[in-house]
Amino acid sequence: MNDNSWIQLALYLIVLFALAWPLGRWLQGVFDGSLAARWRWMAASERALLRLAGCASDEDMPWWRYAGAIVAFNLIGALAVYALQRLQFVLPLNPADMGAVSPDSAFDTAVSFVTNTDWQGYSGESTMSHLTQMAALAVQNFLSAATGIAVAIALIRGLARHSAQGVGNAWLDLLRAALWILLPLSLVFAIFLVSEGVPQDFAAPVIAHTLQGAHAQTIPLGPVASQEAIKLLGTNGGGFFNANSAHPFENPNGLSNFIEMLAIFLIPAALVFAFGRMVGDMRQGIAVLTAMTVLFVGLYAVGVLAQSQPNPLIAKLGVSGANMEGIETRFGTVASMLFAAVTTSASCGAVNAMHDSLMPLAGFVPLFLMQLGEVVFGGVGSGLYGMLLFAVLAVFVAGLMIGRTPEYLGKKIGAFEMKMVAIATLAVPVLVLLGTAIAVIAKPGLAGLSNPGAHGFSEALYAFSSAANNNGSAFAGLSANTPFWNVLLAFAMWYGRFLVIVPVLALAGALARKPRLAESAGTLPTHGPLFVILLIGSVLLFGALNYVPALALGPVAEHFVLFGAH
Secondary structure, three states, X not given: OOHHHHHHHHHXXXXXXXXXXXXXXXXXXXXXXXXXXXXXXXXXXXXXXXXXXXXXXXXXXXXXXXXXXXXXXXXXXXXXXXHHHHHHHHOOOOOOOOOOOOHHHHHHHHHHHHOOOOOOOOOHHHHOOHHHHHHHHHHHHHHHHHHHHHHHHHHHHHHHOOOOOOOOOHHHHHHHXXXXXXXXXXXXXXXXXXXXXXXXXXXXXXXXXXXXXXXXXXXXXXXXXXXXXXXXXXXXXXXXXXXXXXXXXXXXXXXXXXXXXXXXXXXXXXXXXXXXXXXXXXXXXXXXXXXXXXXXXXXXHHHHHHHOOXXXXXXXXXXXXXXXXXXXXXXXXXXXXXXXXXXXXXXXXXXXXXXXXXXXXXXXXXXXXXXXXXXXXXXXXXXXXXHHHHHHHHHHHHHHHHOOOOEEOOEEOOHHXXXXXXXXXXXXXHHHHHHHHHHOOOHHHHHOEOOOHHHHHHHHHHHHHHHHOOOOOOOOOEOOOOHHHHXXXXXXXXXXXXXXXXXXXXXXXXXXXXXXXXXXXXXXXXXXXXXXXXXXXXXXXXXXXXXXXXXXXXXXXXXXXXXXXX
16 A cells, blocks of 8 residues: 555545534434424424324334334335336436336336435436436435434434433434435535536437447436435435446546545434434544444555555566556546445445456455445444444443443343344345355356356355345446346345344334433443444454355455466
């Protein structure tokens, strides 16, 4: 690694934390109601919109009602996205005359965008009409991101409240997340993207001709900037174009690349600051943020170091320097690996380089970051509630070591709480490993792999790691738009989302009912360096225990084959 690697990383983190700190204060004010109490127009707007939806703004829901509202809301969203895709050929705003999306692809895409995964087995510019891109995909980008934020806020309330029966109002939390956070940030970011040259229109594709007048290329246009903004701020990842953020119409230059990376981490980082404020101890938020940052920096360094090595097979041909296959020259190795680490640390899935072309151990990094549970900053909301699950796990392990009942933020952690943590943390690895096993032994699954051996196994493992962890990025060498892959990945995405959300809300409800205990001499401090180390160790150990055997068959084996052959 050279100085450029560290300078870009340091600049990125400094700007990120400088922006996330005030946004965290705004998030706290939005969700604790203090801003609505100060500004009457905000409270009146919330009441009016909830009244239109038939909801009461003052209802405090128990966890099971909150969970029921969240699941029902997302189920209806999935049906709407599916219907719009199947009917787009008879709907307006279809200047390229796109036909109906096939049933299996529409099913996969509907589940994908509802679960904040945004896995795309299709080319957006040649499959989806402008109306589908906006009314189905972009709208669901807002709603799925709002879902993650709402669940994280409910868990924070469970930790902050004591002897309470409710965890908040799901409808009010969803409204606040979309209206006061995602929408204004997306508007500002979309305007910035338009200023950098990203299209925002309803035009039909433009035909480019050669100097001799021949048809050279069809260039799609459309409402790109608006979808790009929320895809990044909401850690969604689904691009307007198939090349995603490697396409110059989505990511034109180095400045846009830097700002897009900031957009991915902005809300997840701000939520950690909001967590510290809402539980009344900013040190708790700083401890969680420190653990996230250490994990991120360490794995980013591994990725840059691995990608900077020359490919020995290409070096035999007399070509020296870092491996640039699949890397955009306008970004280079460092910015591409930083983007890869950011997008797979968050549950975003946007890519500015082809992960399929990375060096084996460089490809290991985004794969492992997803397998850690998308908790290294993570998706909007999902990263924080995932890391808080590990925090509860860490204090449980510490309690076992010293023979004391574990506590976190003054709440005793009992059998029920640990059962919910176990379900939420084990469901995704089961989906990933079981799905990968089915894919690599079934003929339809093998047919989608474009590479044999260890790299082909990595493609399948990456696909299910991405789907079940709701990331959405791909190794790009997998032909996944088939009924087998579409259906299997859709199930992984749906259950990977809601087999975590429901236990998290059950945990929130259980914690909210508990009284708050005073600290004693035997209480484990959860805001100091020792807890940060314990938290990092819990995340890494959990990831290692679940996935190391599978990783050894994929990117690790490929690394030894590549350099062993050399």
